[in-house]
Amino acid sequence: MKHDQKYTGQEFKVVGARVERxxxxxxxxxxxRYGADANAPGQLxxxxxxxxxxxxxxxxxxxxxxxxxxxxxxxxxxADLPDLTNGDAGNYATLVNCMARDRVLYxxxxxxxxxxxxxxxxxxxxxxxxVTYEKLPHVTDVDEALKKGAPLVQPxxxxxxxxxxxxxxxxxxxxxxxAGLLEADIVLERSYKTEQTHQGYIEPHACLAxxxxxxxxxxxxxxxxxxxxxxxxxxxLGMDVxxxxxxxxxxxxxxxxxxxxxIEPVALALARKSNRPVKMVMSRxxxxxxxxxxxxxSMDVKIGAKKDGTITAAFIECRYSDGPFPGIWxxxxxxTAWACYxxxxxxxxxxxVLVNRPKVAAYRAPSAPMMAFGVESTIDQLAKELDIDPVExxxxxxxxxxxxxxxxxxxxxxGIEPTLEAVRDHPHMRAKLRKNxxxxxxxxxxxxxxxxxxxxxxxxxxxxxxxxxxxxxxxxARASLSLIAAEELGISYDQVxxxxxxxxxxxxxxxxxxxxxxxxxxxxxxxxxxxxxxxxKSRAAQMWGIPEDAVExxxxxxxxVGAEHGNLPALSLKxxxxxxxxxxxxxxxxxxxxxxxxxxxxxSHICDVEVDPxxxxxxxxxxxxxQDAGKAIHPDYVxxxxxxxxxxxIGWALNEEYVYGEDGCLQNAGFLDYRVPVxxxxxFIDTKILEIPNPNHPYGIRGVGECSIVPPLAAIGNAVSNxxxxxxxxxxxxxxxxxxxxxxxxx
Amino acid sequence: MKxxxxxxxxxxxxxxxSFEMEARTIRELLQRxxxxxxxxxxxxxxxxxxxxxxxxxxxxxxxxxxxAAEVYLLPRIQGx
Numbered sequence: 104m105k106h107d108q109k110y111t112g113q114e115f116k117v118v119g120a121r122v123e124r125x126x127x128x129x130x131x132x133x134x135x136r137y138g139a140d141a142n143a144p145g146q147l148x149x150x151x152x153x154x155x156x157x158x159x160x161x162x163x164x165x166x167x168x169x170x171x172x173x174x175x176x177x178x179x180x181x182a183d184l185p186d187l188t189n190g191d192a193g194n195y196a197t198l199v200n201c202m203a204r205d206r207v208l209y210x211x212x213x214x215x216x217x218x219x220x221x222x223x224x225x226x227x228x229x230x231x232x233x234v235t236y237e238k239l240p241h242v243t244d245v246d247e248a249l250k251k252g253a254p255l256v257q258p259x260x261x262x263x264x265x266x267x268x269x270x271x272x273x274x275x276x277x278x279x280x281x282a283g284l285l286e287a288d289i290v291l292e293r294s295y296k297t298e299q300t301h302q303g304y305i306e307p308h309a310c311l312a313x314x315x316x317x318x319x320x321x322x323x324x325x326x327x328x329x330x331x332x333x334x335x336x337x338x339x340l341g342m343d344v345x346x347x348x349x350x351x352x353x354x355x356x357x358x359x360x361x362x363x364x365x366i367e368p369v370a371l372a373l374a375r376k377s378n379r380p381v382k383m384v385m386s387r388x389x390x391x392x393x394x395x396x397x398x399x400x401s402m403d404v405k406i407g408a409k410k411d412g413t414i415t416a417a418f419i420e421c422r423y424s425d426g427p428f429p430g431i432w433x434x435x436x437x438x439t440a441w442a443c444y445x446x447x448x449x450x451x452x453x454x455x456v457l458v459n460r461p462k463v464a465a466y467r468a469p470s471a472p473m474m475a476f477g478v479e480s481t482i483d484q485l486a487k488e489l490d491i492d493p494v495e496x497x498x499x500x501x502x503x504x505x506x507x508x509x510x511x512x513x514x515x516x517x518g519i520e521p522t523l524e525a526v527r528d529h530p531h532m533r534a535k536l537r538k539n540x541x542x543x544x545x546x547x548x549x550x551x552x553x554x555x556x557x558x559x560x561x562x563x564x565x566x567x568x569x570x571x572x573x574x575x576x577x578x579x580a581r582a583s584l585s586l587i588a589a590e591e592l593g594i595s596y597d598q599v600x601x602x603x604x605x606x607x608x609x610x611x612x613x614x615x616x617x618x619x620x621x622x623x624x625x626x627x628x629x630x631x632x633x634x635x636x637x638x639x640k641s642r643a644a645q646m647w648g649i650p651e652d653a654v655e656x657x658x659x660x661x662x663x664v665g666a667e668h669g670n671l672p673a674l675s676l677k678x679x680x681x682x683x684x685x686x687x688x689x690x691x692x693x694x695x696x697x698x699x700x701x702x703x704x705x706x707s708h709i710c711d712v713e714v715d716p717x718x719x720x721x722x723x724x725x726x727x728x729x730q731d732a733g734k735a736i737h738p739d740y741v742x743x744x745x746x747x748x749x750x751x752x753i754g755w756a757l758n759e760e761y762v763y764g765e766d767g768c769l770q771n772a773g774f775l776d777y778r779v780p781v782x783x784x785x786x787f788i789d790t791k792i793l794e795i796p797n798p799n800h801p802y803g804i805r806g807v808g809e810c811s812i813v814p815p816l817a818a819i820g821n822a823v824s825n826x827x828x829x830x831x832x833x834x835x836x837x838x839x840x841x842x843x844x845x846x847x848x849x850x
Numbered sequence: 851m852k853x854x855x856x857x858x859x860x861x862x863x864x865x866x867x868s869f870e871m872e873a874r875t876i877r878e879l880l881q882r883x884x885x886x887x888x889x890x891x892x893x894x895x896x897x898x899x900x901x902x903x904x905x906x907x908x909x910x911x912x913x914x915x916x917x918a919a920e921v922y923l924l925p926r927i928q929g930x
Contacts, residue, residue: 511856550929
């Protein structure tokens with residue numbers, strides 16, 4: 104293994120404490136500054152004109168009347184955004200998504216933008232922009248899009264040499280499915296669907312952009328990755344990366360949706376054209392229609408097993424609706440489908456499909472929850488058919504250290520078996536159920552990632568410490584990273600203040616995605632702190648007038664060691680810091696790393712529901728999350744991630760869905776009609792943290808932010824099906840769908 | 851050493867599941883991979899991750915590959 108492992112399994116003094124979060128007071132008092140909270144002198148209001156057609160050719164855009172509106176300083180169309188992407192298909196798709204060129208590809212696609220001195224002038228101007236459309240046939244359903252004769256979303260997209268809406272086909276697995284099915288005593292084949300959902304972050308996309316006459320610019324923005332936003336905006340607008348400074352605001356939720364740019368290049372282009380700061384804030388309707396939800400899917404599953412519960416073959420094909428641009432969602436789903444199990448013969452096929460819906464973005468463990476719904480629902484039915492307890496059935500097939508994973512590599516130490524054992528032994532599993540109530544459980548997997556990371560640690564003159572990191576804090580990472588710095592330095596948590604640096608203050612940091620924030624910035628922080636400790640040992644040696652190798656660092660102080668110097672009184676970090684000017688200048692540690700070796704995550708969930716057979720309404724009575732965290736740096740925030748992911752999964756499973764009309768337009772672009780769960784919909788979500796250390800991280804950390812959104816669809820589906828006695832195979836399991844399933848079954 | 855390919859990468863190598871190649875680092879491995887299988891360049895552009903003895907290296911091409919390591923190439927992963 105590449106990374107230092109000597110601290111794995113160590114005794115921690117600070118790490119693991121449930122300390123108060125440093126941003127908590129600001130957030131509850133309203134002092135925290137989010138994306139829409141920045142202002143600049145002379146700023147303009149930027150608004151976007153969006154298509155109300157699902158698919159149409161843009162014949163002409165006439166902006167002449169809008170330009171004459173008092174207060175309007177700039178009007179923008181795709182003509183103001185030349186293609187500078189140099190053949191990069193991904194960047195070109197982003198450019199086209201930010202501002203439509205020859206065609207609008209979905210209801211809500213941007214066609215023009217205005218910057219004006221006030222919102223009413225901007226709105227008035229938008230109304231005066233005349234767009235002449237030629238409507239084109241559209242397709243919004245993933246299965247319809249694959250049918251022969253379906254409208255083509257991107258006529259240049261081809262599969263097997265022919266125009267097609269299929270944009271990707273990815274296969275993973277090993278063994279021989281057909282041979283495995285022949286070995287089986289029982290084979291189950293099932294089909295499922297999941298509808299499109301949005302991450303539902305409360306804070307809409309918002310930014311404040313300025314571009315000076317010299318071409319340098321600044322962007323204040325709510326984002327999960329300000330360095331990546333800088334690269335993308337600079338590429339699309341032909342700016343130098345170093346001349347664009349991007350500062351991340353506090354973030355009111357992202358969950359993958361704020362890893363992509365939407366309005367930000369438009370704001371910068373408007374600022375450049377008007378030579379004025381431009382502020383843009385999406386409405387909730389715009390967030391639903393024109394940012395990036397996750398895919399709708401349809402899938403087919405086939406599993407064969409012996410009477411003793413051994414799975415002999417496992418197959419799934421899942422089709423993902425990508426929106427109008429090719430994505431990698433089928434690939435990600437295919438890699439995760441069978442990852443919980445040790446299978447001799449398995450295959451997962453992920454298919455990407457173009458439809459006239461918004462460009463899909465990542466959503467917490469992207470693509471994995473859908474495949475897990477198909478896999479875990481079918482496994483539950485198979486266990487029932489074989490009269491084997493569903494947890495025991497999974498344990499008989501569970502992946503362990505040394506198992507060849509379904510996506511290829513052999514596993515190192517992993518936590519799926521311990522999560523299943525914890526579920527089996529949990530009191531929740533023995534609680535009694537009443538009429539119309541059901542219990543379900545399911546497991547899930549997510550990779551986690553690392554990536555480029557850079558941290559600075561500066562010791563102040565009074566011995567307090569500033570840690571600057573470049574990974575946006577989306578879930579309490581500042582508290583965790585302060586704990587890590589304090590642990591390494593041997594000082595208290597409240598002596599460390601962690602800040603998120605802007606793009607001009609640190610080297611490149613990858614986006615906070617893939618559950619990487621605490622894993623990767625934690626690694627960089629550890630090594631930055633160790634570098635600072637070496638500096639402080641050297642300064643202490645100077646102060647004492649002894650050799651550096653006669654100094655050790657322990658419990659936040661330098662100690663002279665050896666027979667000759669061991670009687671010297673220790674020097675605290677504070678005492679060394681006070682003398683920094685006289686011993687060589689500021690004391691700092693710095694570290695940059697490509698933090699590979701993130702440990703994979705597994706979770707198993709238990710859910711109890713009650714279904715009202717008259718209304719079809721499902722109430723979640725009790726919910727328990729068990730997940731492997733590697734090492735929980737701040738247990739409160741680890742539990743918060745588990746609970747938040749489960750809550751999102753509950754909404755996805757029971758209520759949330761994009762509803763499209765026959766005109767291809769979104770019918771429910773608002774929180775009144777798109778129902779996310781609120782507090783009163785949820786029970787207290789119980790959690791159990793397991794700690795199977797990741798051997799590649801000095802503290803054993805695994806990412807924790809995503810994995811627990813993978814099991815809920817299936818756990819709830821299994822619970823609802825057990826409650827009503829009819830299998831639910833379509834997410835969300837909303838009241839109308841449950842009533843229909845009951846009617847269809849004659850129940 | 852034996853290099854295994856995950857499903858989506860196999861077509862670019864003529865449909866094979868694995869091949870023999872010597873390389874001291876991930877950088878060397880990926881360079882030789884494209885030299886031998888030019889169609890792999892498309893996957894390189896999208897990102898290839900290298901699993902060495904079960905640990906996935908997504909970004910760092912300087913990582914050394916031990917002589918008897920299990921090496922598995924797969925698409926580069928993203929997250930949310």
